[in-house]
Amino acid sequence: MQPQSSSSYGAERQTVPTGAGQDVGRSCCIVRMAGRTVMFDCGAHFGFRDARRFPEFGLLSRAGRFTEIIDAVVITHFHTDHLGALPYFTEICGYRGPILMTYPTFAIAPIMLADYVKVNADRPGERLPYNEQHVRDCLRRVTAVDLHQVVVVAPGLSFTFHYAGHVLGAAMVHMTAGHLTALYTGDFNSSPDRHLGPAEAPLALLQGGPSGASVRHPDVLISEATYAATLRDSKRARERDLLGAVVETVAAGGKVLIPTFAMGRAQELLMLITDCWERNGLQVPIYFSSAMAARALVYYQLLLNWTNANHIHCVFVNVHICVCTHIHTTWMMLAPGPALLFASPGNIASGVALEAFRSWAGSSKNLLVLAGYQVRGGAGHDNLCGGRSGGRSGGERRVEVRCRIKMLAFSAHADLRGLLGLVRRCKPRAVVLVHGQREPMEFLRGRIETHVGIECHAPATGTTVTIAPRRAVPLGV
Numbered sequence: 310m311q312p313q314s315s316s317s318y319g320a321e322r323q324t325v326p327t328g329a330g331q332d333v334g335r336s337c338c339i340v341r342m343a344g345r346t347v348m349f350d351c352g353a354h355f356g357f358r359d360a361r362r363f364p365e366f367g368l369l370s371r372a373g374r375f376t377e378i379i380d381a382v383v384i385t386h387f388h389t390d391h392l393g394a395l396p397y398f399t400e401i402c403g404y405r406g407p408i409l410m411t412y413p414t415f416a417i418a419p420i421m422l423a424d425y426v427k428v429n430a431d432r433p434g435e436r437l438p439y440n441e442q443h444v445r446d447c448l449r450r451v452t453a454v455d456l457h458q459v460v461v462v463a464p465g466l467s468f469t470f471h472y473a474g475h476v477l478g479a480a481m482v483h484m485t486a487g488h489l490t491a492l493y494t495g496d497f498n499s500s501p502d503r504h505l506g507p508a509e510a511p512l513a514l515l516q517g518g519p520s521g522a523s524v525r526h527p528d529v530l531i532s533e534a535t536y537a538a539t540l541r542d543s544k545r546a547r548e549r550d551l552l553g554a555v556v557e558t559v560a561a562g563g564k565v566l567i568p569t570f571a572m573g574r575a576q577e578l579l580m581l582i583t584d585c586w587e588r589n590g591l592q593v594p595i596y597f598s599s600a601m602a603a604r605a606l607v608y609y610q611l612l613l614n615w616t617n618a619n620h621i622h623c624v625f626v627n628v629h630i631c632v633c634t635h636i637h638t639t640w641m642m643l644a645p646g647p648a649l650l651f652a653s654p655g656n657i658a659s660g661v662a663l664e665a666f667r668s669w670a671g672s673s674k675n676l677l678v679l680a681g682y683q684v685r686g687g688a689g690h691d692n693l694c695g696g697r698s699g700g701r702s703g704g705e706r707r708v709e710v711r712c713r714i715k716m717l718a719f720s721a722h723a724d725l726r727g728l729l730g731l732v733r734r735c736k737p738r739a740v741v742l743v744h745g746q747r748e749p750m751e752f753l754r755g756r757i758e759t760h761v762g763i764e765c766h767a768p769a770t771g772t773t774v775t776i777a778p779r780r781a782v783p784l785g786v
């Protein structure tokens with residue numbers, strides 16, 4: 310892709326992933342429509358500790374003229390792979406234009422970014438080029454928005470955020486530039502879970518929210534494709550499977566390690582586990598590995614109206630739950646008897662999750678639960694790819710793995726059915742897939758083109774997709 314000024318695009322609509330093209334991590338997608346250029350998400354890749362940790366901003370402007378080129382940056386949710394490069398983009402690269410995110414994302418972003426700074430300080434590899442002061446300065450530039458609020462950032466350019474499930478505060482974003490529209494999904498979940506509702510019905514999206522009147526199909530749908538080739542078994546069966554293995558392990562005196570990022574899956578799994586503890590009268594302690602997780606729980610209580618409030622109850626003040634400091638964590642790992650530990654990060658690349666993995670993975674009494682997507686670069690990914698024989702990796706040191714491993718497609722992402730459902734209901738002019746591995750994305754691309762009859766692309770990072778107009782469109786510029 311050649312760096313160009315936004316004014317040269319006229320009626321064209323172009324999409325360029327500058328990260329997460331045929332990959333998961335460092336989400337960042339540039340959309341150009343009607344002379345406007347927008348960056349959706351600005352994420353970091355957890356699997357890398359060098360320049361590949363951030364999107365390829367150099368594709369936009371070799372001279373660093375980002376404020377001139379980008380009309381707005383929109384962040385869909387607080388996960389680091391959608392947010393982690395933002396302080397770098399504003400404080401080091403110098404972007405000074407509008408930045409939008411929902412109120413919950415804005416509330417939780419400081420915790421996530423501070424944790425990313427801390428985790429990177431502990432890891433070998435290139436130093437993270439920003440610090441906690443950069444995070445504070447960056448977040449001062451953010452405008453927090455509500456769902457269904459029409460946010461106009463420039464003449465003819467507006468955004469509306471819609472509930473996406475997935476994690477607290479996650480949103481799909483509807484962009485209008487002149488007479489053209491795009492829907493960027495970020496990560497979304499089409500099914501409700503214990504602590505969040507499902508992504509909004511696409512009809513509401515197409516009507517522009519509850520008060521909207523005209524149905525309008527987006528010119529471009531840019532969709533995540535994390536589970537593009539997966540049809541998940543029923544939720545109830547998945548939960549039974551997980552709980553059966555957990556109860557069996559603690560009843561036999563073993564330890565259960567659930568590596569997870571502090572926000573999102575952790576809350577969902579915690580609700581599931583505490584329900585199970587109540588039903589079975591278990592007294593086995595449940596540990597959270599950081600004060601960050603405890604702070605995160607408070608936000609779920611403060612932001613109840615963004616959650617599936619029917620199911621949120623006093624679970625987060627449960628007597629079995631103990632939040633560990635670093636000293637407690639070391640003691641807890643060596644203590645005899647059964648225990649269950651939620652430890653971050655979810656990909657076991659570093660931190661308490663990696664320490665616990667090294668301590669516990671050698672015993673066949675213990676259980677490792679991999680309950681989400683495993684990005685490249687972590688021990689979780691190595692375990693999935695390394696077969697069941699011993700000697701798999703635990704970061705830099707090799708660890709003989711004898712514990713049981715349960716892999717569950719227990720994720721807050723839409724599966725193949727959910728992804729196809731969104732495409733069918735939105736009926737966009739064209740679909741661009743991002744945030745997924747190449748082969749599953751190719752599978753989904755084929756399905757969308759042959760079964761739904763809609764043009765679909767799955768570009769690699771840095772590849773520009775140009776969508777031809779559906780019909781003559783009066784320009785809004």
Ligand SMILES: [Zn+2]
Nearest residue numbers: 386388475496
């Ligand atoms: Zn996410």
